Amino acid sequence: MAAESMIKFICYGKGVAPSHWTFDHFPYVNRLYYVFGGTAYFTGGQMRHQLKPGHLYLFPYGIEFSAVHDGADCLDHLYFDFVTVPPLQMDRFAEYRVEPNTVVDHLTRALTLYLSDDHTARDEVTVRTLFQGLLAVFCETYGIERLNDSRINRVLELIHEKYGDNLCNRYFADLLHLDLRHFLRIFKQALKMTPNKYIREYRMTQAEAMLRKRESIQDVATRTGYESAASFCHAFKRSRGMSPSAFIKQNSPVE
Known part of the structure; x- marks a missing residue:
């Protein structure tokens, strides 16, 4: 691809x-x-x-x-x-x-x-x-x-496609036929972060896109894989330093 x-x-x-x-x-x-x-x-x-x-x-x-x-x-x-x-x-x-x-x-x-x-x-x-x-x-x-590593690029493609699902490191390691520790090592070497952090922050980037379109916080939470709006709001504020509501107010479309 x-x-x-x-x-x-x-x-x-x-x-x-x-x-x-x-x-x-x-x-x-x-x-x-x-x-x-x-x-x-x-x-x-x-x-x-x-x-x-x-x-x-x-x-x-x-x-x-x-x-x-x-x-x-x-x-x-x-x-x-x-x-x-x-x-x-x-x-x-x-x-x-x-x-x-x-x-x-x-x-x-x-x-x-x-x-x-x-x-x-x-x-x-x-x-x-x-x-x-x-x-x-x-x-x-x-x-x-x-990045010239087809293994990691394949994992990234899956994360970008299925970021709302319950993804785990063992799944990726098995998919690539790699030892779990080896997979974690090569992923962190390539991306400078763990797979879990990458998934978490990719979910936040997608949440930003949805919030800019004024989608409801509950819908954003569901689509990004969180069990509740409260857990999503906590994760978003921890990552972005503000609540989803504050982000919506701060990011009005540029005219």
Whole structure:
């Protein structure tokens, strides 16, 4: 299965961020931004970097940082939060200046036009097709590699498909015909976290996507494999630092 076919969006869109816009980048999703204008920065440790108009930025899942903008000069951008199998192999952000009349320029323009139309007419298959091309060119330009371990990629595909089920490490180890300890070792080496943590945090990324669509907390809890809304709310707050209700209030769609 082609790597690009396994992209799943948490959210995407085009617009000017509200004046109160800010976010903490959790290390379980990737972000791709194209900046049209505004004054915005991302920070991590001692680093402070301005997001420049006419540039693409790829933030991989394995890093942590925060972002903020000037409320008097709001960020205008394309944005995509996504997960993919095989995962990207990056340990820092990548920045790409988009030159006119290049493949990246045409793909960015196509996504901009499509996402600027009436949102009711958007087809996620079209968005994904255009985005796959953009990400592929970006990765080729920067020599960004994907995880080259078919065993772990198979496990990730199953997690992304069945994240609401009761998944266990023994099931994955048996599926791959591996000793349990060996499976746990190679998974943690590849993803920098245990399978249980990956499943838990992947459920949270999917919960975010559902909450952005204003699905009920009870429905989100059920679909992400939690026995009750209370247990889901506890897990979400422990992972994201806020309740699902607070997340909904903080993440109104960008207009």
